[in-house]
Amino acid sequence: MKKRFYITTPIYYPSAKLHIGHAYCTVLTDIFARYKRLRGFECYFLTGSDEHGQKIQKNAEEAGVTPQEFVDDIVKGFHELWDLLYISNNDFIRTTEERHVKVVQDVFTKLYENGDIYLSKYKGWYCVPCEAFWTDTQVGPDHICPDCGRTVQVAEEETYFFRTSKYIDRLLKLYEDNSKFITPESRKNEMINTFIKPGLEDLCVSRTSFSWGVPIKENPKHVVYVWLDALINYISALGYGTKNDELFKKFWEDPECEVIHILGADITRFHAIYWPMFLMSLGIRCPDREFIHGLLMMKDSKMSKSKGNVVDPYPLVERYGVDALRYYLAREVSFGKDGNFSPEQFVERINVDLANALGNLLNRTVSMVNKYYEGVIPPYEGAINDVDSEIENLTKLTISQYEKLMDDLKITEAIVAVNDLVNRANKYIDETEPWNLVKDVEKKAHLASVMVHLTHSIYVAGMLLKPVLVTASDKLFDQLGITGDLLNYESVYKYGRTAGLHVTKKDQLFPRLDYETEVENIQTMMNNK
Ligand SMILES: [Zn+2]
Structure with missing residues (x-):
């Protein structure tokens, strides 16, 4: 397996404040980055902001500021939100930065000089909010933008074009050779059937x-089309085409580095069709994988400011903590599918998985080790009966399942596997009844075995959830007395390593939430928008 890893979020458009939908994509990407680092990968994680375009110019004019002032102000908020959510990005690229602008200009020149970009005139159906031209087939008889559903208008301009036709065969070959290039698979079929098969026209790349x-x-009376501009961020941030290109060599050019873009379904077309073509034209390799996640919706409607039902991550984190929100986002909606945010599900999920299952397991176990062993986890003597063997085997199986799922970006399923282990461990307490074992001198060895098996299960769960629970896992380790090499991921394979540790009872990891009160509380947050 490749030991180097480059992962990106899309760069977000600063036309308004970010909401939980943006947080969703960035948190999930962060979880992968943290997972890879935990597994010993050298990982580079990029996010940023896409700051050019007509909409920004218009919004800035309306606000009475320059476009740069307008985006500076909003982008400050991006940084604040990523800090709040413990996003561990290595870099943040802004498309208005000189390091990016220069690379975009050079890329344009290269594509122009190699004949893939040419100057011509374009007349067609134009969607102003999407800044995109569409064909007759795409807008249909009602002249509707296929992306946003608004009415399009006829527009004509002198423009540069990219020779899309030249790369269609190579693109289809890429899809065929690398079955994981676009996942989920349905998104790839959508690209082929909706866009490529009906005939892909050359792309306007200037305005x-x-x-x-x-x-x-x-x-210079032309500016580079925002999508060509924006996509280049993935390589400009690494110093592509400049003297300072060590990162590019390490995290892109090197075939030993795995390159993954995470993005939302609404921008698949640009990433899955045009981005590989631009890269082919530049003569550099394509990413290994583009993972398309679903949309996070408010119950039945797509989350949008205009509908007044946007969830703001700030009050959620303030009240429930960063771990609760990160866990909810990763666990509730299967990564790759569309999902809903609802106050009821949020409170339920935190209570069931985090307060009742994980938090309670830790709490019960630490109390018992304190009570029966004066706070020191007894020695590990192997699995001494079938129940012990079962939990021991399940723990080992959970680790391998988790790794397999995470490596395939199946984060929700990976969390479910860990949660199953936690639930099994709680049941193991009920089955073994340590409070009865302690009364029987002959069951001493059994009681000791239960404690060491329990603590190892909790330790493993804490380690596997570490990419998600960025503060609670450390608190869990603290209560179990985990230090030194036990903080390394590899120690999860060494069964019984928790023996001899000193446990300490601290506050509940996740206090149980009062359902009615908190559902009402979140509803109020949503209505305050
Ligand atoms: Zn549109």
């Missing part, structure tokens, strides 16, 4: 109708 963009050096 003259506004100026807030990267000017084309050869013809």
